Amino acid sequence: MITVGLTGSIGMGKSTVAQMFVDEGVPVFDADETVHALQGPGRALVQAIEAAFPGTTGAEGVNRAALREVVFGDEAAFCRLEAMVHPAVAAERDAFLAANADAPVVVLDVPLLFEAGGWAGVDKIVVVSAPPEVQRDRVLGRPGMTAERFEAILVRQLPDAEKRRRADFVICTDAPIEETREKVRAVLTCLTTPAGG
Structure with missing residues (x-):
């Protein structure tokens, strides 16, 4: 199995690209979606967060x-929240990998792949x-987004230029959707073609 880390700063089109991998039959673990699920009614994280x-x-x-609103601008509060969320997401990711152990390629869609150290895995x-x-x-253009909040999010994320420098593949999304889809297919071809093939 080849494990692919998929990442990108806010607004880059990562969710769209992740769906394209799904459309190509690749199992995708969505870290953000997992966090939402773990914070849903009756889940263990709810009690800890409350x-x-x-x-x-x-x-x-x-x-x-x-x-x-509670953690915005409060570094200590944000770190406390992350200390609760990250282990729970890691457990879900491990279960996903075990469930898809026979897949030739799996994608881990992780917004903070570099920032949280996930790139090493x-x-x-x-x-x-x-x-x-x-x-x-x-x-x-997103509902409820402000310039201040956008800037605060960017500060927490590795600059795009540095992410691109550390990538094996870069998919640019300022193109027609079918061009982006072709780039996804090209990445998959590279990943699944034997060396010298």
Whole structure:
């Protein structure tokens, strides 16, 4: 099995590219989706988060907007939250890898692959990228997003240029969707073609 780490800064099109890998039949582990699930009603993380950050949960699980307000700009609070979330996500990732052990290629879709150290546990790295102006337009077009919040997110992420430098493959998404899909297919061809083939 080849384990691919898929990453990219906010607004680069990573989720779209991840879906393209799914469309090609590749099992994809979505770290963000896993966090959402772990913070849903009745899940273990809900109780731990409520204990650490009172008033941030309810009948629907974690109120992500309320939690975001509590940890926004508070480095110590953010680190406490990460210390709860990361081990739970790692356990889910390990279960995913075990369940897909026969797949020739699996993708781990992890936004903070470099920042959280996950790059060391994958065979190849695919970085999804786009020009800064495209990224900014996409992100500020999201409901509830502000320029201040966007800048705060960017500060926590490795710069795009550094991610690209450390990648095995870069997929740029400032192109027609079918061009991006062809790039995904080209990456898969490279990964699955035997050396010298």
